Amino acid sequence: MAEVVELITYPIKGCAGVSLAEASLTEAGLPHDRAFMVTNEDGVFRTQRRDPGLALIRPQVDPRGERLTLSAPGAEELTVAIDTVSARRDVVLFGAPFQGIDQGDEVAAWLSDTLGVACRLVRVPPEHDRVADGLIPGPSGYADSNAVHIVSLASLDELNRRITGEGGEPLPMARFRPNVVVDGWTEPHTEDGARQITIGDTELGFAKLAVRCLVTMVDQAKGIKAGPEPLRTLARYRRAPEGGGTVFGAKFSVTRTGTMAVGDTLAVGSWDGPPPAR
Template identity: 70%
Template sequence: MATVTELRYYPVKGCAGVGAAQAELTRAGLAHDRAFMVVDEQGVFRSQRRDPLLAAVRPAVEDDGRRLTLTAPGAEPVTVAIDTDGPRREVRLFGAPFLGIDQGDDAADWFSGVLGAHSRLVRVPPEHDRVTDGLIPGTSGYADSCAVHLLSRSSLDRFNELSGVAALSVDRFRPNVVVDGWAEPHTEDRARRIAVGDAELGYAKLAIRCSVTLVDQSSGAKAGPEPLRTLARYRRAAAGGVAFGSKFAVLRPGTLRVGDELAVGAWGASEL
């Protein structure tokens, strides 16, 4: 039986994740996941693709979602009150327009100093109604696409066997849910409906990997060419790019816990 071995959410898009033994799963993913986003002066999102130092920023949502604390090497920590009803501004994510609530000058000045470029921090507004794509559509905050990224330990073990270099840790792939117990690598590609805890997930699509996987998640420094070099040898997707892990929509919200068993209610063929 497969079980959940890690849960991780990423409060600020592109920044470090927060591990949890238990997390609420909402329609948009784990609570607080990608609820915030750093944007440039034009409102375009920043990511590790061009700002790898985001990986070294460690956010913490405190006081039941009322405060956000940000820390990074070489910078004084800052704590800001989370604004959930301030004026909206237009932001852009992969060219698509969305709205965000600006979180004030303290957060903006802090990120601008850490990244060395003008930046603002915005939060998803309560009325955010994004629809994500895939076999089963869903919603999410400021994630690249779907609400939940799930990766199995057997898939990571297989990658590390094939790479022939120092093993990469799972955080290089920034999953929300890590699963152990599936003997066959990439079983997550074929699982179409998964009951876990009192929640249910529906398969959306393969997770197509980008240059973010080249960034060391502890230092914020680029450390390529792995994993993309090895993935290009055996995980090329028919639609383009290389795939590793799968994305899921939330069919039924609930509570997830490390140790929860996964029950797959429907299977399908891999899209690879």
């Protein structure tokens, strides 16, 4: 029986995750997931692909969703009020235009000093209406695509079996920045075939396989690039069917909001083809 063993939200795109014991799932995913985004002064998003130090910035949103606290090694902790009403500014995510609410000069200066490059911080405005595509499309904040990213421990075990078999070091799940980590499936990549999933009283619909990028080569504990794994090994056995890179994990859209928690059973209501053998 599959169960949820980790829930992780990433309030600021590209920054460290926050582990949750229980969460109220919204149409755009776990609470505050990718609700904030670091940009350059022109509004173009910053990413670990170029700024791996983002991984060391630890954001925390207070329970009322009114204050944001940032911490990082060697930096003084900063807490600011979250602005949801100021004028919108243009931002760019993967070449697509969106709007964001700038969170002010104080947090911009903190981020700029911490990362060593000019930064601004924006928040998704209330009227944000982005819909990520896929088999089942769905709302999304500033995530790369759909709202919920699921990876199983069985998939990571298989990847690490291949990496260590070639003399490499096993990788932690943090390299893949999932929202939901699943244990209990015996076959790797079972998540790829799930089409409708219930966790607690929530429901998720399969959108697409997760195409992996250079961020997976960033050591999330050190904030430095540490490749060539996992992309080297994934390229040998996990090529996207249509030739669109390597894949690991699956993206889902939220089809019913509700509450999910660590320890909840993950039930698959439908599969792409016959269900896996047990």
